[in-house]
Amino acid sequence: MPGTNLTRDEAQQRAKLLTVDSYEIDLDLSGAQEGGTYRSVTTVRFDVTETGAESFIDLVAPTVHEVTLNGDPLDPDQVFKDSRIALPGLLEGRNVLRVVADCAYTNTGEGLHRFVDPVDEQAYLYTQFEVPDARRVFASFEQPDLKATFQFTVKAPTGWTVISNSPTPEPKDSLPNVWAFEPTPRISSYITALIVGPYQSVHSVYEKDGQSVPLGIYCRPSLAEFLDSDAIFEVTRQGFDWFQEKFDYAYPFKKYDQLFVPEFNAGAMENAGAVTIRDQYVFRSKVTDAAYEVRAETILHELAHMWFGDLVTMEWWNDLWLNESFATYTSIACQSYAPGSRWPHAWTTFANSMKTWAYRQDQLPSTHPIMAEINDLDDVLVNFDGITYAKGASVLKQLVAYVGMDEFFKGVQAYFKAHAYGNTRLSDLLGALEETSGRDLKTWSKKWLETAGINILRPEIETDAEGVITSFAIRQEAPALPAGAKGEPTLRPHRIAVGLYELDGDSGKLVRADRIELDVDGELTAVPQLAGRRRPDVVLLNDDDLSYAKVRLDERSLAFVTEHLGDFESSLPRALCWASAWDMTRDAELATRDYLSLVLSGIGKESDIGVVQSLQRQVKLAIELYADPAAREALLTRWTDATLAHLRAAAPGSDHQLAWARAFAATARTPEQLDLLEGLLDGTQTIEGLVVDTELRWAFVERLAAVGRFDETEIAGEYERDRTAAGERHAATSRAARPTPEAKAEAWASVIESDKLPNAVQEAVIGGFVQTDQRELLAPYTEKFFEVLKDIWDSRSHEIAQQIVIGLYPSIQVSEETLAKTDAWLASAEPNAALRRLVSESRSGVERALKAQAADAAAA
Numbered sequence: 001m002p003g004t005n006l007t008r009d010e011a012q013q014r015a016k017l018l019t020v021d022s023y024e025i026d027l028d029l030s031g032a033q034e035g036g037t038y039r040s041v042t043t044v045r046f047d048v049t050e051t052g053a054e055s056f057i058d059l060v061a062p063t064v065h066e067v068t069l070n071g072d073p074l075d076p077d078q079v080f081k082d083s084r085i086a087l088p089g090l091l092e093g094r095n096v097l098r099v100v101a102d103c104a105y106t107n108t109g110e111g112l113h114r115f116v117d118p119v120d121e122q123a124y125l126y127t128q129f130e131v132p133d134a135r136r137v138f139a140s141f142e143q144p145d146l147k148a149t150f151q152f153t154v155k156a157p158t159g160w161t162v163i164s165n166s167p168t169p170e171p172k173d174s175l176p177n178v179w180a181f182e183p184t185p186r187i188s189s190y191i192t193a194l195i196v197g198p199y200q201s202v203h204s205v206y207e208k209d210g211q212s213v214p215l216g217i218y219c220r221p222s223l224a225e226f227l228d229s230d231a232i233f234e235v236t237r238q239g240f241d242w243f244q245e246k247f248d249y250a251y252p253f254k255k256y257d258q259l260f261v262p263e264f265n266a267g268a269m270e271n272a273g274a275v276t277i278r279d280q281y282v283f284r285s286k287v288t289d290a291a292y293e294v295r296a297e298t299i300l301h302e303l304a305h306m307w308f309g310d311l312v313t314m315e316w317w318n319d320l321w322l323n324e325s326f327a328t329y330t331s332i333a334c335q336s337y338a339p340g341s342r343w344p345h346a347w348t349t350f351a352n353s354m355k356t357w358a359y360r361q362d363q364l365p366s367t368h369p370i371m372a373e374i375n376d377l378d379d380v381l382v383n384f385d386g387i388t389y390a391k392g393a394s395v396l397k398q399l400v401a402y403v404g405m406d407e408f409f410k411g412v413q414a415y416f417k418a419h420a421y422g423n424t425r426l427s428d429l430l431g432a433l434e435e436t437s438g439r440d441l442k443t444w445s446k447k448w449l450e451t452a453g454i455n456i457l458r459p460e461i462e463t464d465a466e467g468v469i470t471s472f473a474i475r476q477e478a479p480a481l482p483a484g485a486k487g488e489p490t491l492r493p494h495r496i497a498v499g500l501y502e503l504d505g506d507s508g509k510l511v512r513a514d515r516i517e518l519d520v521d522g523e524l525t526a527v528p529q530l531a532g533r534r535r536p537d538v539v540l541l542n543d544d545d546l547s548y549a550k551v552r553l554d555e556r557s558l559a560f561v562t563e564h565l566g567d568f569e570s571s572l573p574r575a576l577c578w579a580s581a582w583d584m585t586r587d588a589e590l591a592t593r594d595y596l597s598l599v600l601s602g603i604g605k606e607s608d609i610g611v612v613q614s615l616q617r618q619v620k621l622a623i624e625l626y627a628d629p630a631a632r633e634a635l636l637t638r639w640t641d642a643t644l645a646h647l648r649a650a651a652p653g654s655d656h657q658l659a660w661a662r663a664f665a666a667t668a669r670t671p672e673q674l675d676l677l678e679g680l681l682d683g684t685q686t687i688e689g690l691v692v693d694t695e696l697r698w699a700f701v702e703r704l705a706a707v708g709r710f711d712e713t714e715i716a717g718e719y720e721r722d723r724t725a726a727g728e729r730h731a732a733t734s735r736a737a738r739p740t741p742e743a744k745a746e747a748w749a750s751v752i753e754s755d756k757l758p759n760a761v762q763e764a765v766i767g768g769f770v771q772t773d774q775r776e777l778l779a780p781y782t783e784k785f786f787e788v789l790k791d792i793w794d795s796r797s798h799e800i801a802q803q804i805v806i807g808l809y810p811s812i813q814v815s816e817e818t819l820a821k822t823d824a825w826l827a828s829a830e831p832n833a834a835l836r837r838l839v840s841e842s843r844s845g846v847e848r849a850l851k852a853q854a855a856d857a858a859a860a
Contacts, residue, residue, distance in 0.1 A: 111136025193271030270305030300331035325392025361386030365484035499543030566605025591859030626852035652689020736768030
């Protein structure tokens with residue numbers, strides 16, 4: 001039985017049989033304040049190629065009342081099962097289907113999500129349909145290549161706001177609470193949207209060369225005072241300017257709304273003309289510039305999707321990577337190159353965060369080619385990963401270096417013009433790029449997109465007695481893929497730069513003296529143009545981060561960088577060296593204690609706040625998971641002492657000060673350090689320039705709860721100061737973090753024994769429950785986890801189940817015993833491919849940590 005799954009073969013058969021013309025969707029959301037279910041009426045007009053054929057339409061609903069096909073009633077009890085409505089006896093040519101159902105509001109962030117704001121006690125709704133959840137709201141042919149027009153009519157409480165893909169109409173006087181939208185252009189079902197509730201809004205317009213696009217920004221009234229709409233509009237306008245110039249295609253929809261919505265599972269969603277964004281991006285408290293940069297990248301990523309994804313859409317989910325990678329690549333390129341951008345260093349952030357995500361994902365047993373084999377919806381649901389987004393974008397950056405940026409965008413322009421409002425495959429884009437660049441991309445595509453794994457690039461340098469280079473070559477390695485991964489190691493063609501850096505005596509900075517760009521292919525590539533030159537202080541392969549590869553420094557460069565990592569004049573080579581050091585730590589080539597020393601020697605000179613915050617997270621993770629357990633407490637003490645020293649030394653009111661305050665709070669441990677957190681909370685202690693605002697207060701409260709200093713009284717007291725949705729989540733985290741058997745049992749029961757928690761609150765409880773300081777207290781839950789795992793996967797929605805599987809896997813119990821229990825469960829439980837993948841990935845983390853701990857112990 002198919003359940004809620006859909007296979008690629010079924011989708012292909014259905015696409016051959018029918019073409020969808022239009023949907024008319026009538027939803028009665030007038031009871032949204034109370035919740036429960038709502039009436040959904042769908043009329044679909046579609047054409048069929050042969051008389052007498054059978055097909056089906058998708059619907060996830062508690063009740064179906066009526067099914068009428070071409071005027072004939074069908075018995076819902078007979079035709080509706082397994083989230084499908086069977087459509088027998090279709091006519092050649094035009095068919096008309098009408099479905100009347102009761103659909104359910106959700107609290108999982110899938111389908112039509114319903115949230116009640118504790119501040120005003122009003123309900124707020126929004127849809128989230130990617131991958132296959134439009135069918136939770138209306139009957140739909142749920143696959144991206146069956147595009148159609150969508151015309152929504154919505155009944156909602158009077159005075160509410162209703163937003164969809166088409167501009168919001170004025171309700172008629174005779175029907176003051178009914179909104180009848182114009183049909184959309186031809187789009188896929190997964191990018192249709194409805195956002196309904198008493199949302200507040202700010203409006204503007206994008207105008208250029210006679211073009212006028214209405215812009216809107218929406219959020220709940222309880223967040224309106226924090227909404228920095230001018231900054232959001234500024235980034236949006238930069239994106240419109242840059243994308244329209246580069247794509248040579250006008251924005252394809254009638255308006256552009258950005259809606260900050262509660263309890264959103266992802267960062268944002270590219271619904272055509274009605275982008276939903278997690279409302280944590282409306283900052284209630286001071287954040288560092290890195291947070292504004294990430295938010296801007298998210299805004300630009302979704303805007304890029306309006307062309308790549310919405311205007312032109314993949315035929316099937318195996319090209320999801322191209323959809324996401326293109327949006328990621330172009331959003332960061334826009335931040336880097338658009339005139340007036342606040343973040344011209346965006347490629348540094350990409351190297352430092354996105355790339356490390358990709359390298360981590362590519363070393364898991366579930367690693368897969370960028371062009372993944374997506375046989376069904378279960379496959380795609382676990383494929384929103386570091387390969388689909390980050391490795392894909394890294395490889396697109398490499399492709400741009402390979403074909404040239406102008407040629408790349410000329411190919412993209414031809415692609416949009418040829419396929420507007422249609423569906424495509426990867427070959428359509430590559431064909432357009434071959435045309436504009438003159439490069440044959442078939443071999444490139446085969447090696448980069450159809451194989452898994454990472455290459456390692458190492459310099460091989462020989463010098464004479466005077467330090468002059470006599471030979472220089474680049475060795476490429478293709479390490480064995482992780483155990484369990486499919487495929488063979490592959491050497492790839494790389495377009496890279498080699499940077500030669502010298503320490504400038506006057507400024508004390510490591511400055512690039514020269515740069516050579518070349519193609520590296522095969523096992524050994526000679527670089528004869530470097531022969532006869534004096535050897536520089538540092539040789540950096542993959543300078544400017546053009547390719548996707550692990551880079552290793554030669555021995556002399558590594559020794560020099562270890563002393564001078566913070567001295568690079570430019571942020572990108574620093575980020576590349578930091579990333580290489582982190583990669584070596586994860587690969588057990590650099591002991592955690594040595595990584596800590598390296599970070600402590602250089603982080604004080606690091607000006608890029610995003611890099612600083614990444615290093616802070618990585619050091620904490622390394623000490624907690626990769627350090628020799630016997631040395632862990634000493635290393636944590638050393639690190640926490642350093643965080644406090646940096647906090648006190650940081651410029652008052654600076655981003656660095658805030659970042660160090662958060663890093664200090666995360667591991668504060670001695671009575672004096674915990675006294676300082678309490679003193680900062682109650683105002684008896686201060687640090688000049690540090691404003692202990694709402695979010696920072698909660699960071700302190702969560703730590704004090706986790707070490708047993710704060711209990712229910714203090715947590716409830718803090719919630720009284722912040723009776724908001726965010727306050728509820730923080731309080732839930734704090735309660736679950738308390739170091740008592742009772743607190744753990746209560747948190748566990750709320751997630752496992754009940755399914756009532758909304759997605760965001762469940763995530764908060766799991767985040768509090770797992771505390772690396774509480775390994776012994778949490779040890780009994782390893783057994784319990786494996787006992788309930790299969791039932792949870794089978795009974796919960798995908799998003800909720802995935803949160804539990806990843807969040808509650810005993811990742812902090814780094815031991816052979818954890819591996820053995822995991823292996824025993826995998827052997828006996830017979831999980832489906834998606835669940836097996838998630839558990840295997842978590843197991844791989846424990847295996848990696850064991851190796852790193854051994855390497856750290858050996859360095860003692």
